Amino acid sequence: MEKPGPVVVELPEDLATQIVPIKPISPTSIPVSIPIMESIQAANTLIRQYERPFVIIGNGVVRQEAVDELQLFIERLQSPVTHSYMAKGVLSKNHPQNFFTFGFNEKDEVLAGLKEADLLIVIGFDFVEKLPKEWNTEKTPILHIDTLPAEIDEYYPVEAELVGDIKQTLRVFNQLDIPAKPWIPSGNLQKQIKQSYHIEEKKIDSNLLPLTIEDILHSIDKLSSEETIVISDVGAHKVSIARTYQPKNANKFIISNGLASMGIALPGSIGAKLACPNDSVICITGDGGALMNFAEIETAKRLGLSFIIIVLNDSTLKIEQEMMNKKFGKSYGVTFTNPDFVQLATSFGIKGEQANSLVEFENIMKRALKNADEIVLIDVLLKS
Structure with a gap:
């Protein structure tokens, strides 16, 4: 089904009774x-006509469970690849053609590479994540591969399109030469992106205070398994997570993009744990996002769920x-005095701990991942 998601069914009051x-x-x-x-052969012929294709991957590839077919296509094409926020994990961190995430408003490093390309192969990309005028300023020709026909757009000049099931389309495509x-x-x-996005972990004094988001993300990467699900809330940290964090598998990193609903992480973690009860779930939220939906901890506790909340x-x-x-040139009303998140966690009957250094954070994480039968909140003090 394309595109899956929540559905609202509203009934008149008299009918509902x-x-x-x-x-x-x-x-x-x-x-x-x-x-x-x-059409598939024509698309293959089109690729032959260009020398510098660049592949752009969207979350349609994940929804259609076409990651294996995509990886084979990329392996044979051997051209550079970038992916949207919601398609993270389709390529491993060390994949030689991985030019990482795009979709930022500023300092989107991969745009320089897209400008050099003479063909963009766009697979399963949803315009809700980023409009083409933001990433195809050169109006480079497009090979469109998706479940739906291409939307008409001045900055999305389609030379050829393959409309249908992405998994099956790529499977047939891969049979061609x-x-x-x-x-x-x-x-x-590629090296510039890795450095700019802090993708490679740097050795630091693990007792330094306060921590950075990048410190936290590299620790999660080290301590989590391939089946760990990470959910990001919306806020300034979302951009850091979208750039730095590299999930080990597709569909194991959930981030709200497009409408970008702040406060998604806590209720999203409940949904993820209900859907995948045997997988570890890590919720990463800012203090503002946490306070929007903190009451959902009561729901999670009542349902007997277990996951880790990093504030x-x-x-x-x-x-x-x-x-x-x-x-x-100035800001107003954006700073506040937080509650004591540890005590607030305790009031909901869950375990709360504060991490004042990387060593403390990693020790708490290890205990929380080992004791997978409770909800643990970690209050992390960041550089402001």
């Missing part, structure tokens, strides 16, 4: 469709502060 026969409606299966072979198009963007771009505590609505400073 009526008694109806209990007769469930049988679901109707949707047939799998793929483009005709002539895909031309290898290896090329490297200028300026050692990044800087007593500031930082993204609002940055936007105000940029637009007005």
Whole structure:
């Protein structure tokens, strides 16, 4: 199904009170469709005509469970690849063609590489994450591969499109003689991205205070398993997480993009744990986002769930502060005095601890991951 998500069914009050026969409606299966072979061959011919393709991956690849087919396609094409926030994990951190995430408003390093490309192969990308005018300023030709036809856009000039099930489309595509198009963007771009986004862990004094978001993310990477699910809330930390954190598998990192709903992390963690009860779930939220939905801890406790809540505590609505400073030269009403998150956790009947150094944080994380039958909140003091 494309695109899956929550559905609201609203009934008039008089109808909602009526008694109806209990007769469930049988679901109707949707047939799998793929483009005709002539279209797939035409797309392959199109790739042959260009020398510097750049692959852009969206979350449609994850939704369609097409990661294996995508990886084979990339392996044969050998061109550079970038992915959206919600498609993180489709390539490993050390994959030679991984040019990491795009979709930032500023300092989006991979845009320099996209400008050098002469063809963009866009697979399963949703415009809600980032409009083409933000990343295709050169109006580079597009090969569109998705479950839905391409949206008409001046900055999305489609040369060819393959509309249908992404998994099956790539499976058929991979049976063709895909031309290898290896090329490297200028300026050692991949290394530049790794440095700019703090993707590689640096040795630091583990007793330093206060911590940075990057310290926390590298620790999570070290301590978590391939099945660990990480959920990011919305705020300034979301950009850091989208850049720095590299999940070990696709669909193990959940981030709200597009509408970007602040406060998603706590209720999202409840949903993730209900869906995947045997997997560890780590909720990363800012102090502002946590306070928006902190009452949901009662729900999680009542349901008998267990996961880890990391509150990044800087007593500031930082993204609002940055936007105000940029637009007005000053900010107002964005700093506040937090509650004691440890005591607040205790009041809900869950365990709360404060980490004042990287050593403390990692020790708490190890205990929390080992004792997987409780909710643990870690209050982390960050550099403001």
